Amino acid sequence: MNTIQYLDITRPTLLIDPHRVHANIQRMIEKARRAGVRLRPHFKTHQSAQVGEWFRAYGVQAITVSSLDMAAYFATHGWGDILVAFPLNLRQIELVRRLSKSVRLGVLVECAAHVEALAAAVDHTVDVWIKIDSGSRRTGLAWDDPQQIVDLARKIRNYPVLHLRGLLTHAGETYHSQHPAEVVQRFQRSNQRMNEVRQLLEQNGINGLEVSVGDTPGCSLSNDFEGVDEIRPGNFVFYDAQMARLGACRETDIAAVVACPVVATHPERGEAVIYGGAIHFSKDGLQENGQTLYGWAVLLTEESWSPRVKQGALVRLAQEHGIVHLPADVLATLSVGDLIGVIPAHVCLTVSALGVYRTLQGEWIETLVRA
Amino acid sequence: MNTIQYLDITRPTLLIDPHRVHANIQRMIEKARRAGVRLRPHFKTHQSAQVGEWFRAYGVQAITVSSLDMAAYFATHGWGDILVAFPLNLRQIELVRRLSKSVRLGVLVECAAHVEALAAAVDHTVDVWIKIDSGSRRTGLAWDDPQQIVDLARKIRNYPVLHLRGLLTHAGETYHSQHPAEVVQRFQRSNQRMNEVRQLLEQNGINGLEVSVGDTPGCSLSNDFEGVDEIRPGNFVFYDAQMARLGACRETDIAAVVACPVVATHPERGEAVIYGGAIHFSKDGLQENGQTLYGWAVLLTEESWSPRVKQGALVRLAQEHGIVHLPADVLATLSVGDLIGVIPAHVCLTVSALGVYRTLQGEWIETLVRA
Numbered sequence: 035m036n037t038i039q040y041l042d043i044t045r046p047t048l049l050i051d052p053h054r055v056h057a058n059i060q061r062m063i064e065k066a067r068r069a070g071v072r073l074r075p076h077f078k079t080h081q082s083a084q085v086g087e088w089f090r091a092y093g094v095q096a097i098t099v100s101s102l103d104m105a106a107y108f109a110t111h112g113w114g115d116i117l118v119a120f121p122l123n124l125r126q127i128e129l130v131r132r133l134s135k136s137v138r139l140g141v142l143v144e145c146a147a148h149v150e151a152l153a154a155a156v157d158h159t160v161d162v163w164i165k166i167d168s169g170s171r172r173t174g175l176a177w178d179d180p181q182q183i184v185d186l187a188r189k190i191r192n193y194p195v196l197h198l199r200g201l202l203t204h205a206g207e208t209y210h211s212q213h214p215a216e217v218v219q220r221f222q223r224s225n226q227r228m229n230e231v232r233q234l235l236e237q238n239g240i241n242g243l244e245v246s247v248g249d250t251p252g253c254s255l256s257n258d259f260e261g262v263d264e265i266r267p268g269n270f271v272f273y274d275a276q277m278a279r280l281g282a283c284r285e286t287d288i289a290a291v292v293a294c295p296v297v298a299t300h301p302e303r304g305e306a307v308i309y310g311g312a313i314h315f316s317k318d319g320l321q322e323n324g325q326t327l328y329g330w331a332v333l334l335t336e337e338s339w340s341p342r343v344k345q346g347a348l349v350r351l352a353q354e355h356g357i358v359h360l361p362a363d364v365l366a367t368l369s370v371g372d373l374i375g376v377i378p379a380h381v382c383l384t385v386s387a388l389g390v391y392r393t394l395q396g397e398w399i400e401t402l403v404r405a
Numbered sequence: 406m407n408t409i410q411y412l413d414i415t416r417p418t419l420l421i422d423p424h425r426v427h428a429n430i431q432r433m434i435e436k437a438r439r440a441g442v443r444l445r446p447h448f449k450t451h452q453s454a455q456v457g458e459w460f461r462a463y464g465v466q467a468i469t470v471s472s473l474d475m476a477a478y479f480a481t482h483g484w485g486d487i488l489v490a491f492p493l494n495l496r497q498i499e500l501v502r503r504l505s506k507s508v509r510l511g512v513l514v515e516c517a518a519h520v521e522a523l524a525a526a527v528d529h530t531v532d533v534w535i536k537i538d539s540g541s542r543r544t545g546l547a548w549d550d551p552q553q554i555v556d557l558a559r560k561i562r563n564y565p566v567l568h569l570r571g572l573l574t575h576a577g578e579t580y581h582s583q584h585p586a587e588v589v590q591r592f593q594r595s596n597q598r599m600n601e602v603r604q605l606l607e608q609n610g611i612n613g614l615e616v617s618v619g620d621t622p623g624c625s626l627s628n629d630f631e632g633v634d635e636i637r638p639g640n641f642v643f644y645d646a647q648m649a650r651l652g653a654c655r656e657t658d659i660a661a662v663v664a665c666p667v668v669a670t671h672p673e674r675g676e677a678v679i680y681g682g683a684i685h686f687s688k689d690g691l692q693e694n695g696q697t698l699y700g701w702a703v704l705l706t707e708e709s710w711s712p713r714v715k716q717g718a719l720v721r722l723a724q725e726h727g728i729v730h731l732p733a734d735v736l737a738t739l740s741v742g743d744l745i746g747v748i749p750a751h752v753c754l755t756v757s758a759l760g761v762y763r764t765l766q767g768e769w770i771e772t773l774v775r776a
Contacts, residue, residue, distance in 0.1 A: 044496040045474070078724060100725045101680075103416070120725060121668035123680050124742035125415040144669055147741045172726060173669050173678045206723070297492035298515055298544050307544045309472075309494050313757040317688035352577070353449060353753055354471045354491060355543060370518045371495035382724055386684040387758065 041396055043373060046310040047293045048384060048391035050272060050399070051338060054289035056088065058270050062253065063092050069259040074098050074117060076248065076268025079382045081401040082391075083111040085271065098248075098266040102126045102133070107402040109137050116140065119202065119248065119266060121165060121173050122148040127155045134158045142202060144174050146189060153193040162190050163202040163246060166231055168224040170206035177203075177227040180234045187240045200244030200263065201228055201235075208251040214281035221252030222260075229261035254282040274381035275330045276320045290391075291332060291339050291375040292384060294356065301365050308374060311354040315376070316383035325349065329376040331358050338394060339375045348376050412767050414744060417681040418664045419755060419762035421643060421770070422709060425660035427459065429641050433624065434463050440630040445469050445488060447619065447639025450753045452772040453762075454482040456642065469619075469637040473497045473504070478773040480508045487511065490573065490619065490637060492536065492544050493519040498526045505529045513573060515545050517560060524564040533561050534573040534617060537602055539595040541577035548574075548598040551605045558611045571615030571634065572599055572606075579622040585652035592623030593631075600632040625653040645752035646701045647691045661762075662703060662710050662746040663755060665727065672736050679745060682725040686747070687754035696720065700747035702729050709765060710746045719747050 059075075066073035075089055078100040086097070086108060096115040099105045102123060105116045117140035122130070130152065133139050140161035143149050152160065164186055167174035175182050183201075190198045205224035211217040228245045235243060244263035247253075253267040254277070272290040273283040294310035319326040331346030332339040343364055350357035358374060368374065378384040385391065389403035430446075437444035446460055449471040457468070457479060467486040470476045473494060476487045488511035493501070501523065504510050511532035514520050523531065535557055538545035546553050554572075561569045576595035582588040599616045606614060615634035618624075624638040625648070643661040644654040665681035690697040702717030703710045714735055721728035729745060739745065749755040756762065760774035 044494070044500075045472075101416075120680070121678060121741075123415070123666050123668055125666045125744075129415075145741060151742070171674065172721075172723065172728065176673075295494050295496045297494050302547075303542065307492060309491070312687055312689060312754050316683055316758075317754070318683060350543075352543065353757070357543065370492075370516060371522070373496075383683055383688070386724070387687075 043293050046314040048388050049291050049293055050391055050393055051289045052393050055271055058287060062270055071259050071262050072264040074264050074266050076266050079268040079271050081385055082399050084399050102129045104402055105133055109133060114138060124151050127151055131155045134160050149189050153196055156195055159195055159197050161199040162196045163200055166201050166203045168203040168205055168227045172206055177231050183231055184238045187235055200246055201231055202246040203228055204248040205252055208249050214255050217251045217255045221256045222258060225262055251280055251282040272381045275377050275379045279320050288377055290381050291377050293334060293373045293375055296368055296370055296372045296374055299368055304359055306358045306360055306368055308356040308358055310356040312351040313353055314387055315378055316387050317351060318380035318383050320379045329378050331360060332375040332377060334373050334375045414664050417685040419759050420662050420664055421762055421764055422660045423764050426642055429658060430460060430463060433641050442630050442633050443635040445635050445637050447637050450639040450642050452756055453770050455770050473500045475773055476504055480504060485509060495522050498522055502526045505531050520560050524567055527566055530566055530568050532570040533567045534571055537572050537574045539574040539576055539598045543577055548602050554602060555609045558606055571617055572602055573617040574599055575619040576623055579620050585626050588622045588626045592627045593629060596633055622651055622653040640753060643752045646748050646750045650691050659748055661752050662748050664705060664744045664746055667739055667741055667743045667745055670739055675730055677729045677731055677739055679727040679729055681727040683722040684724055685758055686749055687758050688722060689751035689754050691750045700749050702731060703746040703748060705744050705746045
């Protein structure tokens with residue numbers, strides 16, 4: 035039987051553990067079911083039609099994507115209810131028109147120009163979500179400036195081809211929390227604000243709107259989804275070092291590791307040089323003891339990988355080089371030509387950078403990036 | 406005539422100005438000629454066979470690459486003298502063997518395992534460079550531990566199929582300098598150390614070695630190449646905000662900009678949201694006034710782009726969203742659906758992330774990443 039030590043890995047290769055992926059999916063599905071909310075998982079993390087099928091096997095039918103190209107990819111692979119959780123890109127309005135013919139398409143709007151361009155372009159009904167900034171200050175209309183939101187909702191309702199479906203937010207501030215309790219507090223504060231906006235719209239005669247919320251930290255750690263109709267976490271499918279560091283998952287929930295060839299060792303400074311750099315991991319990091327780390331070091335085992343090596347971390351990235359800090363006893367066992375595992379700081383960027391990955395059983399998984 | 410405002414740009418698109426690229430190439434070629442050193446440009450920045458032809462037109466014949474796959478790509482495109490400036494990846498030794506049959510291949514070694522595996526694999530002569538750590542503490546044998554270097558050189562000379570060509574370094578510490586004078590000082594200190602190593606090898610009867618040095622900041626700013634046989638800068642072909650910030654180029658030498666659709670504007674906080682995130686720019690930044698910036702904002706003009714917008718910068722990146730800070734008067738002229746330009750902090754990572762780019766005249770340029 036093939037084990038990962040014998041796979042023909044020659045360059046930085048993202049490996050995933052399907053058992054952990056399935057467990058992560060099942061856990062989130064169970065949580066959504068208990069809370070009575072729709073799970074509309076964000077597929078921007080795995081970006082793969084094959085992994086999409088794993089979700090479909092659990093009855094998932096509605097998905098989230100982060101670009102119109104990703105919507106087109108998953109539409110091609112049989113998904114019929116797709117929400118593009120990114121502000122409407124007017125330069126791709128023709129693609130919006132085309133997609134709206136074949137799938138139940140959801141888009142975000144946050145200004146009159148979005149609404150007008152959309153209404154002018156489509157012939158088939160489109161689900162329209164008003165993007166609300168509930169505190170992350172990235173995109174959307176400010177939750178505490180309700181007049182703008184009321185005006186935009188009324189404008190949308192002027193166009194019969196636009197179906198005003200609800201209010202959508204992403205509480206991105208949860209990612210910057212210091213501890214799990216803060217994640218939960220920020221997530222629930224965001225949900226509460228969304229419900230205040232919904233009430234205010236109701237007071238203005240705009241009824242029947244759904245509330246859609248995102249973010250893996252909040253959805254992983256909170257058990258209270260009061261006033262929420264739909265959740266859109268994505269990262270939970272694989273998790274990563276940032277999520278474990280934040281307490282949003284256990285280290286044993288992380289389902290993805292990058293196998294990297296060791297190309298040099300430097301015992302005198304406690305470091306190994308790996309083939310695996312910024313073009314493979316991107317350069318997103320996490321803070322640990324005042325240092326930026328780009329990943330955690332693990333040892334690949336016959337069937338899987340070890341727990342994190344104590345103080346083993348990817349501490350520096352050049353274009354194709356990575357510098358891994360390792361304790362002396364671990365370094366002593368490594369030779370050039372060996373593989374070492376790195377749990378990425380931010381797995382979404384790693385998937386996108388590598389464009390393809392494989393399971394621990396050696397099966398290649400293709401993604402949109404390399405489609 | 407097409408101008409970039411009319412190009413069918415629908416998503417983040419890297420644009421390059423061929424006039425500036427040619428000027429950057431010519432300037433470096435002239436400098437190398439005056440200094441009497443070989444220019445072996447690093448093709449990891451542009452990664453493109455087409456841009457490679459621009460170099461070839463100036464008589465360049467020897468090139469540098471950062472991976473064996475990149476070596477194979479450029480070998481396919483007619484390059485016959487290729488140095489892989491990355492520690493020997495033993496897991497790709499079969500590719501080394503194959504490449505050595507058709508091109509003059511240069512590889513780096515820094516330990517006995519590299520030398521033995523290489524000698525066992527190849528039938529055709531390979532140029533071997535000993536990688537020296539002249540101060541950057543990334544890879545290589547420490548310049549101030551010469552016994553190791555002497556031992557390795559002797560070992561290489563034991564194998565007739567290995568041609569010990571020289572000593573190679575990359576003074577990566579120049580990138581972290583505070584001002585141009587510090588770049589020059591670090592570059593020259595590195596060159597001096599390399600020559601000390603060479604002298605020491607000569608004292609041990611190992612003669613005739615070349616010294617090869619890298620790094621765009623040092624090669625751009627220094628005029629003194631004493632004791633250097635070969636330079637391997639790469640980034641100079643396009644330059645970027647990091648290089649301009651360091652003083653390694655003028656802002657008007659930067660030949661690359663990413664055109665990004667504006668998807669939302671937030672005048673109340675002085676920001677525009679663009680389609681263009683960490684998966685397009687990676688997450689390498691530069692420090693400016695205590696803040697991390699991922700790029701500089703410019704306005705696209707009919708034929709090209711404007712100087713940097715005062716205090717216009719890409720200040721935050723999510724997976725596909727970018728947040729651009731802009732002064733009120735510039736923001737007031739922007740609508741959703743417009744394009745804005747971003748000069749990347751680190752262009753090598755942007756090229757790799759986008760995988761393809763186009764000239765200001767609209768011609769698509771393919772790279773290894775999308776080959």
